[in-house]
Amino acid sequence: MNLFAIFADHVRDAVRQLGTEGVLPDGLDVARVVVEPPRDASHGDLATNAAMVLAKDARMKPRDLADKLAEKLGAVAGVARVDVAGPGFINIALDLAYWPRVLAATLASGADFGRSALGTAAKVNVEYVSANPTGPMHVGHCRGAVFGDALANLLAFAGYDVTREYYINDAGAQVDVLARSAYLRYREVLGEAITIPEGLYPGDYLVPVGKALVVKYANTLLDKPEADWLPLVRAVAIDAMMGMIRTDLAALNIRFDTYFSERTLHARSGGNASIIDRLLDDMRARDLVYQGSLPPPKGAPVEDWEDREQTLFRATGFGDEIDRPLVKSDGTYTYFAADIAYHKDKFDRGFKQMIDVWGADHGGYIKRMQAAVKAATAGEGSLDVEICQLVRLLRNGEPVKMSKRSGTFVTLRDVVDEVGVDPVRFMMLYRKNDAVLDFDLAKVIEQSRDNPVFYVQYAHARASSILRNAQEAFPDMPQDPAAFAAADLARLDDEGEIGLVKLIAAYPRLIEQAAGAREPHRVAFYLYDLASALHGQWSRGKDRPHLRFIIEDDRNLTYARLALVHAVALIIASGLSILGVDAPKEMR
């Protein structure tokens, strides 16, 4: 149950009633009406802006309209008090008896509490990572990977039919560079002394690829011209790199539903037109493509600039600043052309909603890609692009030195091995994705309050510990959700307990808001608050023993409190699973 959604319905009902009574005009637009928690808890449990939003259309003063609405809302079951405050806020305080019902509903839905139908089971494609298959993943890829994965989890929980997709850039010049680099290692394995020239990949992760080539082809590739060996070597190398990347992703608990190869878009088997060929034909037919030339860029001068005519997409017609080239001077397609075909393919596979997760360095490509999706799908498809900012890797506040030239960049695997999956995932999500993130290797393994990963996990462990202790004190007490839901929850009348129930009641709304904004970090911050409230209530029991969760001589009260603890643990586990973080039953 979503308390705020329920009361939003009540508010709309009240508006409708006032309409039929002639107090308000019929058919007022209630789209901007929201019911939300008041900023200050002393104002009540729920607040709505309805009177202020509707005042103009109703041609009434906000406060007068608020009084009318308040009268109706006061009659709703469970409402203890309705106040009008400030410029026309309507504050609603709920009867104390309301909260046990919320808690009972929570326990009844168990791990599904908070699950939403917001997405109406619509198909959404979330594309993320899409790292080039030219080497192991480094820390720079990590944030996008974790963010994309958590976003996919969040959307699935919010009722979308989510597909997780990885685009393999296996068609460009970079994989040819990879192949040449691997070929050198192959010769090295066959006994040749090699030097790796500037521009090729120096990393020793290609040595095993060289060995694999020897196993597969013996020395038969040595005498062939490049045109012959390159496709063979490239195929083996790409397979090997994708294997590494999948292993790295597995270390982060990330899996994909679909790996999509760029190469398939270019393929012209048996002389047939490729997918890109057909797309461009289609776009030409619809006058979205033309031959023309572009003005030279204004900023940093391009050294070998030459004015020439090229094949351009009319991006300016769809919100971009400049038309964009689709064909290179050597006649092959640009990356952009392939990417349009790729997104059109997603659309053709049934995804009207597409989400791409990109690194900050691709921010400049958002407009053209959105323009292309709009054009290629005739306005029926939509593309959201979420940008992940840089991660600065630190150790005790000092930047960790990385040098690509010497090949000593920090791999994703290094970081996961050093600090563990949970801290990596949580910290990557404990910041807005479009803000730069400092990741301190030393701090994220600290077990203290200023490490939110630990703090939240500890709350879950503590809750589990309470339930274990209760098992000893009351061995015959069944600890399952159904039994907890049947407890005498009205015994929970301490303000700290009610506060916890209120936080629990906010979870479904939080999920919908986070999903709508595509912001999984909100889940992380919510969990921190919930953990804090549990720790707080625990400590109150230290000063006042009657507030402890386990009261040896009051079985009913203990049972009600255990139900609360169980619900909190349930939600922490739920939220952590969205973030892809483990919810431990004890800390070590």
Add this chain to the structure above:
RNA sequence: GCACCCGUAGCUCAGCUGGAUAGAGCGCUGCCCUCCGAAGGCAGAGGUCGCACGUUCGAAUCGUGCCGGGUGCGCCA
């Protein structure tokens, strides 16, 4: 030069798609362990929300212009 992102407490950051007296952690000051896990809790001090106009009942949030930081800017992916 242009586009996009960021600017909130000494530091690191939230701020619920425009709401009421702007919050948290760290750091600082002072408390709480014979007691369910102190790996925790409580209280205090600390702010011109980069600056200036504008939009309206109401702006940290939206618009415009500056200032400062980041990213990117035909035929790379």
